[in-house]
Amino acid sequence: xxxxxxxxxxxxxxxxxxxxxxxxxxxxxxxxxxxxxxxxxxxxxxxxxxxxxxxxxxxxxxxxxxxxxxxxxxxxxxxxxxxxxxxxxxxxxxxxxxxxxxxxxxxxxxxxxxxxxxxxxxxxxxxxxxxxxxxxxxxxxxxxxxxxxxxxxxxxxxxxxxxxxxxxxxxxxxxxxxxxxxxxxxxxxxxxxxxxxxxxxxx
Amino acid sequence: xxxxxxxxxxxxxxxxxxxxxxxxxxxxxxxxxxxxxxxxxxxxxxxxxxxxxxxxxxxxxxxxxxxxxxxxxxxxxxxxxxxxxxxxxxxxxxxxxxxxxxxxxxxxxxxxxxxxxxxxxxxxxxxxxxxxxxxxxxxxxxxxxxxxxxxxxxxxxxxxxxxxxxxxxxxxxxxxxxxxxxxxxxxxxxxxxxxxxxxxxxx
DNA sequence: AGGATGGCTATACTAAAGGATAGTTACTGA
DNA sequence: TCAGTAACTATCCTTTAGTATAGCCATCCT
Numbered sequence: 354x355x356x357x358x359x360x361x362x363x364x365x366x367x368x369x370x371x372x373x374x375x376x377x378x379x380x381x382x383x384x385x386x387x388x389x390x391x392x393x394x395x396x397x398x399x400x401x402x403x404x405x406x407x408x409x410x411x412x413x414x415x416x417x418x419x420x421x422x423x424x425x426x427x428x429x430x431x432x433x434x435x436x437x438x439x440x441x442x443x444x445x446x447x448x449x450x451x452x453x454x455x456x457x458x459x460x461x462x463x464x465x466x467x468x469x470x471x472x473x474x475x476x477x478x479x480x481x482x483x484x485x486x487x488x489x490x491x492x493x494x495x496x497x498x499x500x501x502x503x504x505x506x507x508x509x510x511x512x513x514x515x516x517x518x519x520x521x522x523x524x525x526x527x528x529x530x531x532x533x534x535x536x537x538x539x540x541x542x543x544x545x546x547x548x549x550x551x552x553x554x555x556x
Numbered sequence: 557x558x559x560x561x562x563x564x565x566x567x568x569x570x571x572x573x574x575x576x577x578x579x580x581x582x583x584x585x586x587x588x589x590x591x592x593x594x595x596x597x598x599x600x601x602x603x604x605x606x607x608x609x610x611x612x613x614x615x616x617x618x619x620x621x622x623x624x625x626x627x628x629x630x631x632x633x634x635x636x637x638x639x640x641x642x643x644x645x646x647x648x649x650x651x652x653x654x655x656x657x658x659x660x661x662x663x664x665x666x667x668x669x670x671x672x673x674x675x676x677x678x679x680x681x682x683x684x685x686x687x688x689x690x691x692x693x694x695x696x697x698x699x700x701x702x703x704x705x706x707x708x709x710x711x712x713x714x715x716x717x718x719x720x721x722x723x724x725x726x727x728x729x730x731x732x733x734x735x736x737x738x739x740x741x742x743x744x745x746x747x748x749x750x751x752x753x754x755x756x757x758x759x
Numbered sequence: 760a761g762g763a764t765g766g767c768t769a770t771a772c773t774a775a776a777g778g779a780t781a782g783t784t785a786c787t788g789a
Numbered sequence: 790t791c792a793g794t795a796a797c798t799a800t801c802c803t804t805t806a807g808t809a810t811a812g813c814c815a816t817c818c819t
Contacts, residue, residue: 446682465672472664475682479649499796510748512775526797528777535777542805543776544747545713551754702766715805727805729767735807745775746806 354379354471355397359390360406360433365456369404372460373467387411391424399426402451402471407434407441415448422449429470439482439554452476492555500534503527508547508556557582557674558600562593563609563636568659575663576670590614594627602629605654605674610637610644618651625652632673642685655679695758698740706733711750711759 356373358381360366370381382397384390388411394400403425411417421430429451434441442453451470454463458478469476492501499520506516506527513527520527531543540546550556559576561584563569573584585600587593591614597603606628614620624633632654637644645656654673657666661681672679695704702723709719709730716730723730734746743749753759 452682459675459677461675462672462677465668465675465677469665469668469672472662472668474665474668477682479678479680497795507747508751510744510751512745514775522796523798524775525799529797532777541713542715544710544750547747548711548713548750548754548759551751556751700765717805725766726768728769731805731807732767738807 354402355382355400356380356402356404356467356471357382357384357390357393357400358404358433359384359387359409360404361385361409362406365406369463373464376464376468385409387417387420391420394421394424399428401428402467403428403430404433404454404467405430407432407437407445415445418445418448418450429473431466431470431476442477442482446475446477450475453481454478455481457481492550492553495537496534500530500537503530504534504546504550504555507531507543508550510547557605558585558603559583559605559607559670559674560585560587560593560596560603561607561636562587562590562612563607564588564612565609569609572666576667579667579671588612590620590623594623597624597627602631604631605670606631606633607636607657607670608633610635610640610648618648621648621651621653632676634669634673634679645680645685649678649680653678656684657681658684660684695753695756699737703733703737703740706730707737707749707753707758710734710746711753713750 354376356379358366358370358373360369363385366383366385370383373379374381382393382400384393386409387405390403390405394403403421405412405417405421409417418430418432430449431452431454432442432445432450433454433456435456437455445453452466452475454466454476455478458466458481462478466476466478496504502520503516506519511519513524513531516522517524517527531546535542535546538546538549540549547556557579559582561569561573561576563572566588569586569588573586576582577584585596585603587596589612590608593606593608597606606624608615608620608624612620621633621635633652634655634657635645635648635653636657636659638659640658648656655669655678657669657679658681661669661684665681669679699707705723706719709722714722716727716734719725720727720730734749738745738749741749741752743752
């Protein structure tokens with residue numbers, strides 16, 4: 354099995370490469386940036402799996418992924434990242450990535466993930482993807498605590514009056530919160546605000 | 557590595573067992589129902605991985621999963637199914653399953669998935685879990701085509717007037733559709749209906 | 760032909776949402 | 790202590806949503 358790994362951090366790249374190479378019959382080619390990776394792909398033909406660091410020179414977000422996919426004859430190309438968020442991972446998979454590997458994953462899992470992707474499956478660690486529930490709520494800073502409580506009520510389809518009762522407020526106050534919260538979220542009304550909250554994984 | 561596979565279909569169980577056994581150092585114990593599986597687990601100590609058929613006698617939905625997890629000392633227990641839906645798979649993972657294997661997956665992927673789960677990772681085929689986007693829209697039959705168009709507008713936070721303009725209808729007609737569609741979805745109002753549509757993956 | 764059905768429209772009404780302005784309380788930081 | 794700010798409330802008003810009832814028209818079914 355032929356694998357290419359591209360990462361600008363030498364230590365990271367070489368240790369991962371060595372580890373993957375412990376799998377019998379697997380050869381790993383290293384590259385330090387996207388240009389080198391593309392060149393290697395063109396030269397040594399399509400790889401069974403190409404792994405790209407998301408934060409590497411030349412990547413330009415997911416633009417590099419598309420280039421690599423094209424160069425590799427649409428064979429599996431996966432993304433590695435130590436910093437990227439869940440939404441980036443989702444976007445990568447949407448854009449045709451064979452998988453997404455956070456650098457926090459265990460070495461043993463990495464080996465399995467590599468086999469997986471090389472076999473044509475799509476891989477993403479469920480535990481990582483499930484983070485959407487806790488993390489990444491810019492909402493947490495953007496909205497006040499009251500506004501967030503009201504937003505939860507909105508998402509349940511509650512009327513202002515009901516929300517007011519639940520939070521022990523007057524109805525007008527809830528209206529005010531709905532108005533300001535909608536403004537902050539660039540929502541045109543309560544329904545839109547609820548949808549934005551849902552889409553962002555806040556709910 | 558010790559694996560237990562429990563499935564009431566003999567052919568399925570035995571072929572899968574044989575295939576997994578081709579992996580060196582792996583022994584597979586078969587069981588035909590949940591009771592036998594639990595007995596085997598108690599007798600032969602915890603397994604590195606237990607695979608349970610979702611539709612097998614004794615399972616009672618996800619109740620069997622909890623029993624098996626307890627018996628196996630909380631070591632990995634995965635669910636196999638040929639019929640279960642994405643929502644069942646999600647519920648299983650939520651309930652602590654080590655993974656979800658649709659019977660439509662390839663044998664090679666199965667082997668990787670087994671290694672994965674035995675290593676303590678959580679597994680679910682992304683391609684299967686992503687089905688929610690196309691399938692499972694009971695909405696398609698439940699709602700009329702007009703109602704679905706209106707529902708899309710709702711999800712964008714549009715006012716009845718705007719929806720009416722876009723669909724070249726009168727505002728009252730849109731109101732009617734919103735009302736009937738909300739009734740069909742058991743939604744209490746437009747916001748709730750939009751949220752239900754979003755949650756069900758309709759949007 | 761008759762009847763059921765689905766989609767559309769009209770009128771009329773009540774309830775709720777949305778918006779503006781102004782004022783109270785309480786807490787925080789210079 | 791004073792200014793600023795966040796959360797809350799009040800009053801007033803306009804717009805929109807939601808409900809009900811009734812009628813029109815085309816289609817599909819038997």
